[in-house]
Amino acid sequence: MLPVLLVAGCGQKLETTKYFYSPTWLKDGRVIFVGLSETATKDMLGSQLGSTVTEYVTTIYPSGTGEGSSLFETTNNTPQDMTCSPTIEAHYAAYMDELRNGLFGKIVIRNVTTTLQTGLGRAELNFSPGIKSFDWTSGGRELVYCTTQEIRLVAVDGTNDRLVTPESNLEFVSWKYGGRIAFTTSGEGTTRVLSVIYPNGLNRTTLATGVSVQYPQISAANTNEVYGILSGAYVKVDVNTSTTTKIVASGFTGNLPRLSPAADKIVYDKAGEASGVYVLDVATGTETAIK
Numbered sequence: 001m002l003p004v005l006l007v008a009g010c011g012q013k014l015e016t017t018k019y020f021y022s023p024t025w026l027k028d029g030r031v032i033f034v035g036l037s038e039t040a041t042k043d044m045l046g047s048q049l050g051s052t053v054t055e056y057v058t059t060i061y062p063s064g065t066g067e068g069s070s071l072f073e074t075t076n077n078t079p080q081d082m083t084c085s086p087t088i089e090a091h092y093a094a095y096m097d098e099l100r101n102g103l104f105g106k107i108v109i110r111n112v113t114t115t116l117q118t119g120l121g122r123a124e125l126n127f128s129p130g131i132k133s134f135d136w137t138s139g140g141r142e143l144v145y146c147t148t149q150e151i152r153l154v155a156v157d158g159t160n161d162r163l164v165t166p167e168s169n170l171e172f173v174s175w176k177y178g179g180r181i182a183f184t185t186s187g188e189g190t191t192r193v194l195s196v197i198y199p200n201g202l203n204r205t206t207l208a209t210g211v212s213v214q215y216p217q218i219s220a221a222n223t224n225e226v227y228g229i230l231s232g233a234y235v236k237v238d239v240n241t242s243t244t245t246k247i248v249a250s251g252f253t254g255n256l257p258r259l260s261p262a263a264d265k266i267v268y269d270k271a272g273e274a275s276g277v278y279v280l281d282v283a284t285g286t287e288t289a290i291k
Helices: none
Strands: 002-007 012-024 031-042 046-061 080-084 092-100 103-111 122-131 132-136 142-146 149-154 163-167 171-172 179-187 192-197 214-218 225-230 234-240 245-250 253-257 263-271 278-281 287-289
Touching: 012 080, 031 080, 080 132, 092 122, 092 132, 122 142, 142 171, 149 171, 171 214, 179 214, 179 278, 192 225, 214 253, 225 245, 225 253, 253 278
Parallel strands: 132 171
Antiparallel strands: 002 012, 012 031, 012 263, 031 046, 080 092, 092 103, 103 122, 132 142, 142 149, 149 163, 171 179, 179 192, 214 225, 225 234, 234 245, 253 263, 263 278, 278 287
């Protein structure tokens, strides 16, 4: 959170506070995230007279340098669970919108290329009653998504919507790299089960609950490895052996952590914090606040 004080006329002053959150990765290694600028107008005694809010999407390098200009505005339509295409031919970001009763009614796809754009500029896919989670396929031309009861695939233009597998109590789905989809289902209490499956619905592998991570992210460096949160730590799991192979960070408090295209960094904001974008080095476990 970054406060800025400006002086206006007639004894008034402007106080601008900036917030940063909901980061993920572009294919080229930049971080894309949501920013919000709130400007309050106050009188000479400090009483607030009014305020304006602008929310937008922008980029920055994981070093914390090279912040870009606003790519598009999202005021009153905050992007939820934003994720970007794994292909480099164009930069596409997609996110969920219209949350109702725990389900999202829409996926919005945006072209975020900063040079001359070609192809798709913006698209919306609508779902009824709604979806829980989604991600890009490894080819970057389709999306995988889940309701509470099904995992499905759909082309980015909304065609060829088809079933992968029926399930119960689905929580989260991810893909991007390799040939398998990763997903989690919830059981009794806090029990979570991680599975991987091919897009034709065959050759499912279900991991033990003791290694079933939350918010699974498939590694581009080794697609048999999945990263995620497990018992308050950020870990790496081998899905073929159902074993935890690395504890990246203990006492992890990140929210919806996203693995970089090079599988060497994690980006996230933190639960309970109004503002902040953090990068975690996978090799060293070092955390850096970049916004």
